[in-house]
Amino acid sequence: MNRKKVNFLLSLGCxxxxxxxxxxxxxxxxxxxxxAEETALSEEESGDAADENAVTPVTPVEMDETxxxxxxxxxxxxxxxxxxxxxxxxxxxxxxxxxxxxxxESEDIEGMYVTKRYPIDASTxxxxxxxxxxxxxxxxxxTFKAQAEENFRKEYGxxxxxxxxxxxxxxxxxxxxFRILCHYxxxxxxxxxLEYAIxxxxxxxxxxxxxxxxxxxxxxxxxxxxxHLDF
Numbered sequence: 619m620n621r622k623k624v625n626f627l628l629s630l631g632c633x634x635x636x637x638x639x640x641x642x643x644x645x646x647x648x649x650x651x652x653x654a655e656e657t658a659l660s661e662e663e664s665g666d667a668a669d670e671n672a673v674t675p676v677t678p679v680e681m682d683e684t685x686x687x688x689x690x691x692x693x694x695x696x697x698x699x700x701x702x703x704x705x706x707x708x709x710x711x712x713x714x715x716x717x718x719x720x721x722x723e724s725e726d727i728e729g730m731y732v733t734k735r736y737p738i739d740a741s742t743x744x745x746x747x748x749x750x751x752x753x754x755x756x757x758x759x760x761t762f763k764a765q766a767e768e769n770f771r772k773e774y775g776x777x778x779x780x781x782x783x784x785x786x787x788x789x790x791x792x793x794x795x796f797r798i799l800c801h802y803x804x805x806x807x808x809x810x811x812l813e814y815a816i817x818x819x820x821x822x823x824x825x826x827x828x829x830x831x832x833x834x835x836x837x838x839x840x841x842x843x844x845x846h847l848d849f
Contacts, residue, residue, distance in 0.1 A: 716844040718837040759785035
C-alpha cells in the first residue's frame with residue numbers, strides 16, 4: 619500500500635491525539651525546562667424552511683468548565699471510576715520518557731520520532747500534550763475503538779477495524795492513565811500500536827507504532843517503563 623498513507627496511519631494515534639536522543643537520553647517536555655530540551659507541543663446550515671420534514675440543526679450547548687466537571691464526576695461515580703482527576707489534578711511541568719536507541723526526531727512531523735532507516739522501517743513514536751480534559755477519564759474500550767475507527771473513516775473514507783488486545787486503567791506518578799494495545803490492518807499492511815494516555819492538568823499521550831515488518835514491542839515496553847510526569 620501507499621507508504622505515505624501507512625506512515626500517517628501510524629502517526630495518527632488511536633486515542634483522541636524533541637530533541638534527537640541517543641541511548642540513555644530522555645525526552646523532556648514542558649515550558650519550564652531549559653531551552654535545549656524544550657519541545658513545542660501541539661495544543662488542536664440549516665435546510666429549506668419550506669420543507670416541513672426538514673430537520674433544523676441543533677446548536678451545540680456551551681457548558682462552562684465547572685458544570686462539565688460536575689457532570690463528569692457524577693458519571694465517574696456512577697460507573698465506579700477514578701474521580702481524582704476532577705477533585706484535584708496535580709500541576710505538571712511536562713512529561714518525560716527515554717527513547718529507544720534507534721529513534722530520533724522527525725524532520726517532518728512535530729512530536730514524532732522515527733528510526734534511522736525510516737521510512738523503510740516505519741516504526742514511530744508519537745508524543746503530544748493536550749489541554750486538560752476530565753472527560754477523558756470516562757473512556758472505555760468500546761469508546762476508544764469507536765473513536766479510532768471514526769478517525770480513520772473521516773480521514774480516508776474507508777472502514778478500518780481496530781482490534782483491542784488489552785485496555786488497562788493504570789496510574790503513572792499518581793495520576794490516572796490508560797495503557798492500550800491494539801492492532802489493525804490497511805490493505806496488506808498489518809499495524810500495531812501501544813498507547814499511553816495520562817490524565818493530569820494536561821493530557822499526555824505517547825503512541826508507539828510499528829508494522830509487522832519490524833517487531834520493536836520489547837523496546838517500546840522498555841521505553842514505556844520510563845514514562846514520568848515532571849512536577
